[in-house]
Amino acid sequence: MAKILLLGSGELGKEFVIAAQRIGQTVIAVDSYENAPAMQVAHAFEVINMLDSDALDKVVAKHNPDFIVPEIEAIRTERFYDYEKQGITVVPSAKAANFTMNRKAIRDLAAKELGLKTAEYRYATTAQELRKGVLEVGIPCVVKPLMSSSGKGQSTIKTEADIEKAWEYAVAGSRGDVVEVIVEAFVKFNSEITLLTVTQNNNRTLFCAPIGHRQERGDYHESWQPARISDKDLYEAQDMAEKVTEALGGAGLFGVEFFLADDGVYFSELSPRPHDTGMVTLAGTQNFNEFELHLRAILSLPIAEITLEKTGASAVILASENSANPTYTGIEKIAALAKTDFRIFGKPSSRPYRRMGVALTNDSLETPVEEVVERAVKAADLVTVNS
Ligand SMILES: Nc1ncnc2c1ncn2[C@@H]1O[C@H](COP(=O)(O)OP(=O)(O)OP(=O)(O)O)[C@@H](O)[C@H]1O
Ligand SMILES: [Mg+2]
Numbered sequence: 001m002a003k004i005l006l007l008g009s010g011e012l013g014k015e016f017v018i019a020a021q022r023i024g025q026t027v028i029a030v031d032s033y034e035n036a037p038a039m040q041v042a043h044a045f046e047v048i049n050m051l052d053s054d055a056l057d058k059v060v061a062k063h064n065p066d067f068i069v070p071e072i073e074a075i076r077t078e079r080f081y082d083y084e085k086q087g088i089t090v091v092p093s094a095k096a097a098n099f100t101m102n103r104k105a106i107r108d109l110a111a112k113e114l115g116l117k118t119a120e121y122r123y124a125t126t127a128q129e130l131r132k133g134v135l136e137v138g139i140p141c142v143v144k145p146l147m148s149s150s151g152k153g154q155s156t157i158k159t160e161a162d163i164e165k166a167w168e169y170a171v172a173g174s175r176g177d178v179v180e181v182i183v184e185a186f187v188k189f190n191s192e193i194t195l196l197t198v199t200q201n202n203n204r205t206l207f208c209a210p211i212g213h214r215q216e217r218g219d220y221h222e223s224w225q226p227a228r229i230s231d232k233d234l235y236e237a238q239d240m241a242e243k244v245t246e247a248l249g250g251a252g253l254f255g256v257e258f259f260l261a262d263d264g265v266y267f268s269e270l271s272p273r274p275h276d277t278g279m280v281t282l283a284g285t286q287n288f289n290e291f292e293l294h295l296r297a298i299l300s301l302p303i304a305e306i307t308l309e310k311t312g313a314s315a316v317i318l319a320s321e322n323s324a325n326p327t328y329t330g331i332e333k334i335a336a337l338a339k340t341d342f343r344i345f346g347k348p349s350s351r352p353y354r355r356m357g358v359a360l361t362n363d364s365l366e367t368p369v370e371e372v373v374e375r376a377v378k379a380a381d382l383v384t385v386n387s
Helices: 013-020 035-039 054-061 077-085 093-100 105-113 129-138 160-172 231-248 276-283 290-296 331-335 369-381
Strands: 002-007 026-031 043-045 067-070 121-124 141-145 155-157 181-183 192-201 203-207 213-217 218-225 252-261 263-269 311-318 327-329 340-344 355-363 384-386
Touching: 002 013, 002 054, 013 026, 013 035, 013 054, 026 035, 026 155, 043 054, 067 077, 067 290, 077 093, 093 105, 093 231, 105 121, 105 181, 105 231, 121 129, 129 141, 129 160, 129 181, 129 311, 141 160, 155 160, 160 181, 181 369, 192 231, 192 290, 203 218, 203 231, 213 276, 218 276, 218 331, 218 369, 231 252, 231 263, 252 276, 276 290, 276 311, 276 340, 276 355, 290 355, 311 369, 331 340, 340 369, 355 369
Parallel strands: 002 026, 002 067, 026 043
Antiparallel strands: 121 181, 141 155, 141 181, 192 203, 192 213, 192 252, 213 218, 218 311, 252 263, 311 355, 327 384, 340 355
């Protein structure tokens, strides 16, 4: 049986550990704080700063895992290349994890090397350079720190007067030592999707049915599966997903994000790991959920097919206040609903907008997806996180 070192122990990691436990694997869960969700279900845990290379090296040497499975971006991923040389499998590959922790590496790979269609973009290391970039890509446009996630430091420029504050906001929201931003033309998309893509060792690449989602304040609020998309757009997205995952290498599940606009499909970005919008697969929409797929691909267990079994939706349950001992009310109300399920992640503390749980709904494939989403939103509203 394999020994897996999980770097990042949030709710996505927790579901991954549960999937691994079910087929007898050993998992050591790592995060920067104790009692993180995935630690609660793992064999062992470690608390370190994963951006600290020495601390990372020590944990890897101590456990000598077969696999390193990153769950987050904020890790000293440069070290992954050495771990690979030591014979450890970094999931899906050291390159995939390292390229996606910085928007520049993945965007240049996608747009320049692979020729995928993306929003027009420029980089900037000063407010003056940003001004130049903004004028080149045009207004409106979106500014993001090269290193950030969950919309941190991201803002939309609507007039030239916004440039200075967009720069300052991006610098303040930047993670790590890089002070550089990307400015992208605003894509007037009709919808956005996540295409969960599974690359396998010695087997073909598989796609899940596309997942639709709605973002607010940089995080997703609802996701649903299947998303409405034309066959033409779907094939285009699948073709782009196949190209970019192949270039990154390795086996595992990727969440590839696209914008669907009047003038076609735009590649946006990707996670080389289960995606938060993919929690909808916990609603029983597929024969395997995204965590089981990731695990099977990693372990080189052949996946014959991915089937869509039901229409489903997920809606997040957020905290509204700071608490060192969050409690929940309304659980019995959500439990009473038909074709509805939920997860409470067991996070030891809350803060405003922190994701604490998720409501999950499903129905037959004939049911309009909007109805299933509406039920998920109402179900999530029944639960309150108390401080
Ligand atoms: N160029 C763009 N045009 C229009 N909308 C955009 C653009 N870039 C980003 N957005 C919107 O902002 C959201 C977040 O952007 P992006 O995925 O790049 O950031 P992120 O911080 O990595 O988010 P996450 O980590 O939550 O996926 C997108 O899902 C989309 O709704
Ligand atoms: Mg994103």
